[in-house]
Amino acid sequence: MNKKTILRHRHPHQHNDGTIHYDEHAHVDSDHKHKHRSYIIGCIHGLAGSGSLVVLTASTLSNIAMVLEFILIFGIGSLLGMTIISSIMGVPFVLTNKGARINKISRYVTGALSLAIGANIVYQVTNNLLF
Known part of the structure; x- marks a missing residue:
């Protein structure tokens, strides 16, 4: 549509x-x-x-x-x-385009995983630089 x-x-x-x-x-x-x-x-x-x-x-x-x-x-x-x-x-x-709810959930999960991976990278880099 x-x-x-x-x-x-x-x-x-x-x-x-x-x-x-x-x-x-x-x-x-x-x-x-x-x-x-x-x-x-x-x-x-x-x-x-x-x-x-x-x-x-x-x-x-x-x-x-x-x-x-x-x-x-x-x-x-x-x-x-x-x-x-x-x-x-x-x-x-x-x-998942046919199911708007599944699509929305998958976007949130993907975003949360991306943020978690990014936070982990920042933590590792700063930890290595400081210690």
């Missing part, structure tokens, strides 16, 4: 006398969604994490052909790995 949303927004405009005002209106049956947001966040994560590892490893290679081959193989491997992991992580949400 495709839910339609009400999209409210404002448009500024200026008159000849310099007065600026905003007209607010709504599109009642708008299908406007920001599905590209996940893709952009994924691109940013991809750019942020592995660049230094690629440069470090590529600097140890002897010629430009090996460097280009390494970058190509690394890029393809990263792309495939992220695609597979994302697909596997999405399976429970697709399967």
